[in-house]
Amino acid sequence: xxxRFSLALLALPFSLFSAEIGSALFNDLTENMNxxxxxxxxxxxxxxxLPYIMTVFEGExxxxxxxxxxKEALTLAAGVNIASDNLSLFNPVFRGSNPVAYGQxxxxxxxxxxxxxxxxxxxxxxxMPIDMIKRIEVVxxxxxxxxxxxxxxxxxxxxxxxxxxxxxxxxxxxxxxxxDGVRKAGGTFITSHDDFSFAADVYTLHDNLSLAYGEDxxxxxxxxxxxxxxxxxxxxxxxxxxxxTSMAITKGDFFINGRLSTYKHxxxxxxxxxxxxxxxxxxxxxxxxxxxxxxxxxxxQGTFQLSMTQDSFxxxxxxxxxxxxxxxxxxxxxxxxYSDGFYGIHEAxxxxxxxxxxxxxxxxxxxxxxxxxxxxxxxxxxxxITTDRDSGIGMTDYSTTLPFFKPNGFISDIxxxxxxxxxxxxxxxxxxSLTVDQRNRLATQVDPRIAAIYTIDPGNLVKFSISxxxxxxxxxxxxxxxxxARWGNPDLNPETVIAYETQFIHRFEMxxxxxxxxxxxxxxxQIALQYNPAFSRYEYVNGSESLIQGIEAEWRKRYxxxxxxxxxxxxxxxxxxxxxxxxxxSYTARGYITHNLNALWYTSLAGRWQSKTPRxxxxxxxxxxxxxILDTSIGCKIPSLHSEIQVTLKNIFDxxxxxxxxxxxxxxxxxxxxxxLLITLRGTF
Amino acid sequence: MFLSLSAWxxxxxxxxxxxxxxxxxxxxxxxLEKNLGQIQNxxxxxxxxxxxxxxxxxxxxxxxxxxxxxNGRINGRLLVVSALPFEKIDSSFAYQMIYALKANTQQxxxxxxxxxxxxxxALYDADRMEENGILLSVQMERTPIIMxxxxxxxxxxxxxxxxxxxxARIIQ
Numbered sequence: 136x137x138x139r140f141s142l143a144l145l146a147l148p149f150s151l152f153s154a155e156i157g158s159a160l161f162n163d164l165t166e167n168m169n170x171x172x173x174x175x176x177x178x179x180x181x182x183x184x185l186p187y188i189m190t191v192f193e194g195e196x197x198x199x200x201x202x203x204x205x206k207e208a209l210t211l212a213a214g215v216n217i218a219s220d221n222l223s224l225f226n227p228v229f230r231g232s233n234p235v236a237y238g239q240x241x242x243x244x245x246x247x248x249x250x251x252x253x254x255x256x257x258x259x260x261x262x263m264p265i266d267m268i269k270r271i272e273v274v275x276x277x278x279x280x281x282x283x284x285x286x287x288x289x290x291x292x293x294x295x296x297x298x299x300x301x302x303x304x305x306x307x308x309x310x311x312x313x314x315d316g317v318r319k320a321g322g323t324f325i326t327s328h329d330d331f332s333f334a335a336d337v338y339t340l341h342d343n344l345s346l347a348y349g350e351d352x353x354x355x356x357x358x359x360x361x362x363x364x365x366x367x368x369x370x371x372x373x374x375x376x377x378x379x380t381s382m383a384i385t386k387g388d389f390f391i392n393g394r395l396s397t398y399k400h401x402x403x404x405x406x407x408x409x410x411x412x413x414x415x416x417x418x419x420x421x422x423x424x425x426x427x428x429x430x431x432x433x434x435x436q437g438t439f440q441l442s443m444t445q446d447s448f449x450x451x452x453x454x455x456x457x458x459x460x461x462x463x464x465x466x467x468x469x470x471x472x473y474s475d476g477f478y479g480i481h482e483a484x485x486x487x488x489x490x491x492x493x494x495x496x497x498x499x500x501x502x503x504x505x506x507x508x509x510x511x512x513x514x515x516x517x518x519x520i521t522t523d524r525d526s527g528i529g530m531t532d533y534s535t536t537l538p539f540f541k542p543n544g545f546i547s548d549i550x551x552x553x554x555x556x557x558x559x560x561x562x563x564x565x566x567x568s569l570t571v572d573q574r575n576r577l578a579t580q581v582d583p584r585i586a587a588i589y590t591i592d593p594g595n596l597v598k599f600s601i602s603x604x605x606x607x608x609x610x611x612x613x614x615x616x617x618x619x620a621r622w623g624n625p626d627l628n629p630e631t632v633i634a635y636e637t638q639f640i641h642r643f644e645m646x647x648x649x650x651x652x653x654x655x656x657x658x659x660x661q662i663a664l665q666y667n668p669a670f671s672r673y674e675y676v677n678g679s680e681s682l683i684q685g686i687e688a689e690w691r692k693r694y695x696x697x698x699x700x701x702x703x704x705x706x707x708x709x710x711x712x713x714x715x716x717x718x719x720x721s722y723t724a725r726g727y728i729t730h731n732l733n734a735l736w737y738t739s740l741a742g743r744w745q746s747k748t749p750r751x752x753x754x755x756x757x758x759x760x761x762x763x764i765l766d767t768s769i770g771c772k773i774p775s776l777h778s779e780i781q782v783t784l785k786n787i788f789d790x791x792x793x794x795x796x797x798x799x800x801x802x803x804x805x806x807x808x809x810x811x812l813l814i815t816l817r818g819t820f
Numbered sequence: 821m822f823l824s825l826s827a828w829x830x831x832x833x834x835x836x837x838x839x840x841x842x843x844x845x846x847x848x849x850x851x852l853e854k855n856l857g858q859i860q861n862x863x864x865x866x867x868x869x870x871x872x873x874x875x876x877x878x879x880x881x882x883x884x885x886x887x888x889x890x891n892g893r894i895n896g897r898l899l900v901v902s903a904l905p906f907e908k909i910d911s912s913f914a915y916q917m918i919y920a921l922k923a924n925t926q927q928x929x930x931x932x933x934x935x936x937x938x939x940x941x942a943l944y945d946a947d948r949m950e951e952n953g954i955l956l957s958v959q960m961e962r963t964p965i966i967m968x969x970x971x972x973x974x975x976x977x978x979x980x981x982x983x984x985x986x987x988a989r990i991i992q
Contacts, residue, residue: 160848161981164849180960558962593989
């Protein structure tokens with residue numbers, strides 16, 4: 136096949152050609168093509184031609200592949216590993232980059248970043264059922280393409296069924312039940328009339344999971360050698376109760392939308408590395424409200440938006456077992472015995488007010504976006520109530536004397552950005568962007584990005600990019616106080632990365648592609664906990680740097696009845712001392728096959744494997760062993776009811792999956808769910 | 821980007837964005853063909869969606885898309901859309917355009933033959949338009965790319981304005 140390249144690849148607006156023709160129909164056609172080009176970007180219909188290394192998954196395909204939540208879906212994506220901690224908070228780690236920093240990746244749902252302010256993570260949303268999700272875009276590397284959300288190691292962009300109407304109907308519903316008392320249910324509804332639209336979704340989920348932990352951190356003298364004998368092991372509460380609801384209303388150019396998320400989880404390995412007891416739990420709740428208006432300035436289109444967000448973290452937990460002996464708070468020479476153990480109630484409510492303004496349009500023959508945002512976050516309520524630290528019995532309010540974080544802490548952010556994209560020839564598209572960000576009194580961060588996409592021929596293209604990005608320290612990293620397991624530092628520098636990336640994409644035919652991606656990430660000022668012997672406590676410091684280089688391959692092939700996805704990542708990663716980077720397996724592979732057996736039945740097989748996981752150089756424990764997990768599912772469609780039933784078996788061989796624990800805490804690594812069965816009913820209406 | 825439009829029924833898989841894009845653009849491209857778009861010609865424009873029997877739901881969806889995009893008229897002329905399985909295509913039917921969903925070579929031969937008598941032919945799967953002698957398709961790259969089969973253009977004496985040929989990708 137010989138092709139002649141079309142001028143359509145040029146960025147020149149198609150309407151320029153129409154002027155020559157004077158044909159209303161041709162004019163209409165070219166306007167239509169311009170509109171489709173913009174919509175293709177919005178709906179990620181042309182991701183190969185966007186200046187990012189990214190993968191797009193359809194929720195429906197992931198559901199058929201056996202993924203039941205956002206977290207499970209991400210385990211199938213190239214370059215993403217899930218890390219966890221003592222509280223069973225989860226953190227998607229992109230290409231091995233700092234697994235203890237929650238905010239290294241951003242989660243954006245229906246256009247709004249949902250990372251909580253306290254941890255800068257998004258554990259609550261990782262439990263979002265896959266049946267709520269229309270599309271997941273995984274952007275690897277810095278510089279998310281969602282304006283104003285600047286991912287450091289990567290970004291996850293979720294579009295729910297609520298956000299994009301489907302021709303299948305106005306609504307969707309699902310209900311699931313399975314092992315460990317899993318119960319889930321939810322639905323989505325959309326309606327519109329003229330320029331008015333209303334959309335809402337809701338889900339609730341519950342499980343009564345309990346996980347078996349090894350001897351806790353007391354055995355490593357975290358609460359003093361005299362208390363080491365109190366170390367516990369065994370089952371710890373790891374149950375989840377979560378509810379999320381959101382709605383969106385638009386009327387012409389005006390829009391208002393909001394989201395409420397509640398997430399309650401068992402305290403698992405304990406805040407201070409002391410095994411949690413029955414009833415111990417924490418909550419990470421969030422609500423968001425956004426309202427704004429789209430406007431036009433000549434040929435430019437703008438959006439002005441005001442937002443209010445409340446993040447909260449509350450914990451109710453027995454922080455140390457009965458028999459604990461610690462020095463008295465008021466008279467340190469006097470030992471206090473906690474006959475019923477040391478109990479703690481900690482609550483933090485943080486409110487954020489934010490303003491965003493974005494203007495985009497065609498300037499100098501290219502597509503330009505300007506953005507400006509300002510936000511301020513402050514504490515609205517804080518509680519630190521623990522067992523009395525002089526008598527060892529009863530509860531005392533230490534909210535003002537020994538708060539668990541700085542009560543007058545605040546975060547003030549001002550960000551501006553500009554992006555410019557232009558087709559330089561029929562085969563070359565250039566992209567530049569610049570972000571300037573200032574948080575509190577920290578050094579102003581200036582992040583440039585340059586990228587290019589070169590189309591060799593219609594079946595082959597290459598992308599290049601060089602980016603700088605930063606991650607601001609989280610609330611926890613800056614303001615935590617009076618906690619020997621983690622002590623904040625308001626003077627932390629932002630983490631920074633300089634990333635060099637290239638990707639080659641070969642398109643064999645429609646729905647059949649292979650991509651190869653090379654990357655080099657130079658990370659500096661990585662934030663981590665470091666033990667300070669002078670104060671006998673772990674403190675957040677800009678303690679390390681790392682160099683991560685790697686290659687990723689992704690292959691995708693879709694036949695009419697069978698769909699394949701396979702990904703492989705190889706990392707060469709080292710820390711600032713030329714040691715192999717901890718917690719980053721050198722090789723990972725994952726993939727899935729879905730197959731329609733006939734008109735009604737379908738089945739799938741999904742798997743993921745990673746090589747042994749290295750630990751820090753000072754950790755006496757050996758590497759974590761390599762692990763492979765296989766899932767399978769079978770489903771049957773019920774056309775008359777516009778519904779289907781699916782049975783999924785996760786972790787077929789009940790393989791022991793573990794998350795690495797830091798040295799000096801739990802000697803055994805943190806456990807994860809074993810084999811699990813899930814039955815799901817889903818449909819549309 | 822991939823999604824089975826016939827979510828609750830068996831059938832080939834279609835990219836819904838590409839399908840909508842093609843159904844938005846291809847009728848307009850067809851109308852730019854010199855003979856078809858003649859202003860004095862006031863006859864209705866008849867478009868046929870040709871489909872494999874398993875893709876009936878997708879074909880119905882295509883009709884809905886065309887109805888919502890054009891509201892029964894294109895360039896001032898009445899637009900009549902119908903759908904038929906490939907097996908029922910008869911060369912005696914007079915269509916101005918046939919849009920073929922996924923098909924095997926034998927099925928596409930019927931579409932190709934219809935093109936010999938002046939019908940503008942278009943195909944969902946752009947990769948197969950050359951080997952099966954179909955005139956038009958649209959591929960989604962950074963922008964939508966209109967694909968024109970030069971051989972069929974010459975053989976069937978179709979004529980499009982130069983401006984369209986300038987922005988289209990010509991397959992030699």
